[in-house]
Amino acid sequence: MKISKFFYGFLITALLFASCNKDEELDSIQPESLESTQNVSSKLKPIGSGVMMQAFYWDVPAGGTWWNTIRNKVDDWSNAGIDAIWLPPVSKAQNGPFSMGYDPFDYYDFGEYNQMGSTETRFGSRSELESLISRAHRYDLNVIADIVINHNSGGDLEWNEFAGKNTYTKFTPLSGKFNRTKYDFHPNEQYNSDSGIFGGFPDLSHSKPYVQDWLWKRSNSVAKYYKNTMGFDGWRFDYVKGFEPWVPREWQRNVGGFAVGEYWDGNVNTLNWWVNQAQMSAFDFGCYYKMRDAFMGNNLNALSGDMLWKRNASRAVTFVANHDTDEIINNKLLAYAYILTHEGYPAIFYRDYEEWLSKSKMNNLIWIHNNLAGGSTTNLWTDNDEYIAKRNGGYGKNGLIVYINNSNSWKERWVETNWSSRRIKDYTGNSGWEPVTQGGRWVKIQAPPKGYTVWSLK
Structure with a gap:
């Protein structure tokens, strides 16, 4: 919260000008009946x-x-x-x-x-x-x-x-x-x-x-x-x-x-x-x-x-x-x-x-x-340039893996998912990969420079 001061010498002129502009704008807005605000x-x-x-x-x-x-x-x-x-x-x-x-x-x-x-x-x-x-x-x-x-x-x-x-x-x-x-x-x-x-x-x-x-x-x-x-x-x-x-x-x-x-x-x-x-x-x-x-x-x-x-x-x-x-x-x-x-x-x-x-x-x-973002969070990797975390799914959501890359080049990393032998995709469109997780649930994912990807079941 902050308070600003608005004591301008042209206050009256500004008010009149704003009022005229507002009248013109309101003319273009169709009136609508106000429904009751109760029980909504x-x-x-x-x-x-x-x-x-x-x-x-x-x-x-x-x-x-x-x-x-x-x-x-x-x-x-x-x-x-x-x-x-x-x-x-x-x-x-x-x-x-x-x-x-x-x-x-x-x-x-x-x-x-x-x-x-x-x-x-x-x-x-x-x-x-x-x-x-x-x-x-x-x-x-x-x-x-x-x-x-x-x-x-x-x-x-x-x-x-x-x-x-x-x-x-x-x-x-x-x-x-x-x-x-x-x-x-x-x-x-x-x-x-x-x-x-x-x-x-x-x-x-x-x-x-x-x-x-x-x-x-x-x-x-x-x-x-x-x-x-x-x-x-x-x-x-x-x-x-x-x-x-x-x-x-x-x-x-x-x-x-x-x-x-x-x-x-x-x-x-x-x-x-x-x-x-x-x-x-x-x-x-x-x-x-x-x-x-x-x-x-x-x-x-x-x-x-x-x-x-x-x-x-x-x-x-x-x-x-x-x-x-x-x-x-x-x-x-x-x-x-x-x-x-x-x-x-x-x-x-x-x-x-x-x-x-x-x-x-x-x-x-x-x-x-x-x-997609359901369930608890598990950190998978963090360093100076890369951050990878997993949402474990729940409440009808499959969960996800987010890969944030703060470096100036593409990055790749093997991570452990919650999915075995399942095809996944990046839902941001930043990567065209659609890898299949291994039987042990590991998979390689990537992220673009100064960018991110978010992976989940296809």
Whole structure:
């Protein structure tokens, strides 16, 4: 998570220009009836059966067009094997039409109230968001909300005797829901602090019953409103280092759904502690940093290091890049070949898929993940330039062998498979070999320079 500043001198002109462009774009979009967002979960793909799409990047185009941009892609994504889309924070934030949503002000303003400098959010209007969620559901996709509950922004000044100064802790949003004062932030009359603050923003006090009521307990709490009225199916919790793991655990206990936390830490012991305490998934920063070392450092031995998916695969969401960090520049497709053939629930980044990498190769890897990558993982070979691992199969999948070659020349190696006297092929198309495994299950496979192959039964 990060916060950018968008105080431009030409704000009014930009808003008017964006509004005109948006009106023209909307004219070309046919209206569609919004199906009920209730009782759709049984029709959706099970989360984890496919791949998650992070459906945004930092500083996506302003002007209120982003929800329609994503709406027009969900059918193709579903056909490619995506099972869930993760949206940026959907409610009105302090920077209004320029905000990426991580400075939340009114949790119930989805682009319908004229406050914080605009009616719509950076991404669009409430009706456009509802249309996007409805269309995603029709294509069997889950929709994951980005939940920012560590801090708030945009409040008015009030005298705060607990802080000994004036603080921006008076929130009176136009939605009329979840008004907040100095008693709802740290420090207050009962609690001085929690796990951490972010950027000096007012820090919500989750131990206060009033805050708990509005976040997850009330019938119209943020959690229940997002699920039951807006139709969200899962949650991505931002900056969970800022509060104790019981907070997202209680949220999920009240509303259910898939949940993953952003615990930004490469220490796998800490990540594993957090997922067990929170009883939900976490982004596998351990895996991310080991891949960075392997592919940017040109030393695949780093892949032998500790990762969350190796400890607790059912709780690991693996990724190569996201809106906050994108350090794996070289050999990025090799990194995707790694997470899309290994255990854990892989998430792919919008710009990698839509702009920067080969979409056909990404779709091929998604297909391999969804159709072949089953069972436990066995490492077969690792050195500076080569990495070979075996998925042992299960849950209706034959398993696979992935061969990643980070050198500048073709490589070949004998490996032991799980298949005796069976013909195999490379499902990436990078090799034309179709060898038959020996009676003892050994076979020679190959991989191209700076490339990869994925082998399974023909």
